[in-house]
Amino acid sequence: MKDSHIAVPEGGLDAISMRSGEQQSFVELVSGNEAVARAAFDAGVSLGAGYPGTPSTEILEAFDSLGGRAQWAPNEKVALEVALGVSLAGARSIVTMKHVGLNVAADPLFTAAYLDLPGALVVVSADDPGMASSQNEQDNRRYAVAAGVAMLEPSDSQEAYEFTLRAIEIAERWSKPVMLRMTTRVCHTKTVLRRGRARSIPPPRRADFRRDLPSRVMIPAYARPAHKKLRAALAHIAEWNETADVNRIVDGSPAMGIVTSGISYQHVREAAPEASVLKLGMTYPLPFELIRRFASTVERTMVIEEGDPYLAEAVRAAGIPVGAKTEMFRLGELNVSRVRRILANDVSPEPPLLPGKPPALCPGCGHRTVFSSLRNLGCIVSGDIGCYGLGVLPPFEAVDSIVCMGASIGVGLGLRHALPPEQAKRVVSVIGDSTFFHSGITGLLEMAYNPPPTGHVVLVLDNGTTAMTGFQEHPGTGRTLDHSATSKASIEGLARAAGVRNLHVIDPTLDPAAFERLVKECLDRPELTVIVARRDCLLAARHIREYERINARCN
């Protein structure tokens, strides 16, 4: 190696980079998330929107570091709508979320597919097979089919970069949104990226409004022909996909052919180095003739995929006979050992994973005081998504249900409505600050609108940040994604506006006994109560003070 140096942008990416002496090409070791951000930046994406969620969070943070315009929205639905508006204006947009976030954003997604979008709209869904940090392992390839949105699946950072560019190109060619489906290992694994190898795409158009009522206003009279147009576009994309270079055949033995996509491809190449492989880059709409031809060149065809048997079902429905994994491999991530087992049809029990040390609420965390009190008071706790979910683990074991973002309030209300009074009076909903802004506000409206006879107590644990995903800002922090000052939403103000009269704001750590007394008093009254337990996250407090100091100086 003759010449090597780092070229990490200032304050920027976590990339490991060098200039290769032999090829004189720039080589970097970046995560899939960083690669998506780089592609978005290189393609002139005008705005990136999203809501933080593992494993997707770093995409927008990296996009911001590179100089792109990135914004956290209150939730994924709003993020997708903002991105949709950008695309309607003719500019390029990207919207990022974890798999469950697409449930929240599904409403705009399904109808966005009917619209004609002059600027690209790329929807990144970061799925979490194996649930490293999620409440379910839903397979969002199903969304591509259900919404009628073309979908690309990268298998490493090089493809994450190239497929993001390609998604933009496809979106603009057919004026339709395109999904980029990542998975945890693609998002977070650092692999080699050579940007010089990617084919460039046309520059973005200038944003400019053009009225086009039938293709943008989805009243039934316009939506009916728009649906027909969507199906025609998907048929064209399917035809394009039959010969597109996003799909690749690795020549191997004619005895075994494997159809695969995404991260599974990497495991397959290692588990079966001799096999012929058809690696699909675009997995909706599928290139059935390509798959049929590939299957006809090998003696036996297997589909290897992580999660749901999506590919196997579709390929079989197209009349192409393929083997597939048994149901036990639907659960959890795949890896080389599991792919070897699938190929050998080995369904013997797998060795159990040794449990490591579980995560825990940090020493001194304000949530600890809260869960000690709730446990002492014998509360029935309807929980939510965030660090405070760790209140379910010993020594607290003080969370009775966790479902999805914002569910704590609605589920708590339902429990209050149905349980006998002596139990109903012990029900508390516990929700974090970022989760409250994401989808707790409508729960409060429901509480005030349909109050249970015993009243209800909602505890908002406001630690001043989106802690679990790595300290992102939200509408209640008064700072934007890049930590600069903006309008600050008030939890108390929103509760008051919803019709909640019994409002308390308290730092639970100052006097834990007083906090516990307050919760007990509120539980004893048949009223609607919101208690904001406000204490900055210990890990974020230093940063928060620093941001506030800088922002105060700027104003």
Add this chain to the structure above:
Amino acid sequence: MRGVTNIVIAGLGGQGVLTAADVVADVALHAGFDVKKSELHGMSQRGGSLASDVRFGHEVFSPMVPAGEADFLVAIEPDQVSVNAAALSPNGVIVEPSQINAEKLRNKKSLNVALLGALSRYLEFSEEAWIAAIRRRLPEKLVEANLEAFALGKG
């Protein structure tokens, strides 16, 4: 897989597992290898177990070290050896804190880099390459303490 070196770096959140893995990946990339570095983020930020897989060679496919194929297990926390033992190949080498004279560490937080010093004895990269990677991957004010830690581990 032939020609691929597999390293698992294990510890608890906050012990520098990811930094150590970044240094190894950086050294391997600059030596001209294909490299993959994989770990699961998320809940491990709250002090839980954390392991990072670094693989390098002519061509690396899966980002995860297959069970029983790790050439090296670097455990920053001694009790993480048993948790990750299934990753280790029969001829695999364990690098752990008992091999370091921790009293000589200027900063206890440099244990991760001291263990890389111990690891470096088994790998083909030059000392200069390791030092360059440490300089690239660690904040400037921590570099000197970590270079000392590396030298201590290397012995």
